């Protein structure tokens with residue numbers, strides 16, 4: 489009986505570990521298609537190698553030597569098909585997001601540093617040919633100003649943005665720029681969705697949340713920010729769009745309540761108060777009445793000549 493238990497547990501572990509190994513690491517389509525904004529250069533590769541040796545070699549080992557740490561699921565050798573099968577965007581996503589034992593490098597490495605690591609890893613993939621995102625401003629702006637348009641697409645229930653660089657003589661789409669969308673709340677700003685990158689036309693689309701409370705008309709102030717402050721500076725654009733649920737706020741003093749005006753005070757308070765005032769005045773009147781009775785009695789005695797002994 490005991491053996492059967494142990495067998496069952498071992499079996500469960502075996503199934504779990506096989507599943508862990510099998511489970512595909514799915515990358516959302518729009519992320520998978522992301523391309524590096526610039527062609528990888530020998531400088532990128534060199535910088536990538538340094539970053540790899542500082543951050544990745546401890547688990548993934550030296551590329552091509554299969555000396556990665558035997559974790560489950562295994563990290564794998566960056567020179568192997570496990571890595572080369574990935575699109576550039578998939579590598580970027582996996583390195584930035586992490587999963588299980590694979591840490592997220594979103595906070596430690598900038599997007600361009602991760603592209604450098606990818607440039608380094610790609611040097612081990614023989615059949616790799618790089619595809620670059622079309623027309624991108626990598627090192628920020630080329631003399632113009634960022635312009636952002638925010639619109640609400642009611643049919644698709646998305647918030648669409650167009651990010652362009654405006655120069656006196658031309659307007660150019662800014663592609664491959666990370667942007668983040670926020671909704672303005674009473675206290676601070678709430679992020680909607682995660683960071684997304686503009687496509688080749690400088691466009692990016694966020695699915696509008698359906699449960700966000702807006703004002704009475706459902707309006708919400710939205711703010712789109714460019715993440716890469718180094719390249720673009722602090723750029724943000726806000727727009728008030730009808731993406732929220734209309735909220736009808738009820739006045740707190742609409743009904744009779746303790747904190748209402750006299751007209752809106754609870755009836756019991758009015759009764760208690762009037763009763764109290766009435767009682768107080770009754771006592772005062774009663775006392776006056778009694779004093780008058782005593783005075784009248786004294787006067788009567790005087791008239792009739794009755795002399796009362798003092799007690």
Ligand code: HEC
Pocket residue numbers: 513539540543544545546547548559560561562563564570571574579582583587588589590591593605
């Ligand atoms: C603490 C150990 C560890 C470190 C450090 C680490 N990784 Fe990983 N990595 C893993 C593990 C474990 C997996 C497998 C995760 C899975 O499949 O769930 C993985 C998976 C990956 C994958 C996905 C491969 C695939 O299945 O398509 C990539 C890409 C990757 N790592 C790149 C990197 C890079 C680049 C660095 C350094 C910047 C790095 N890793 C640092 C442990 C690590």
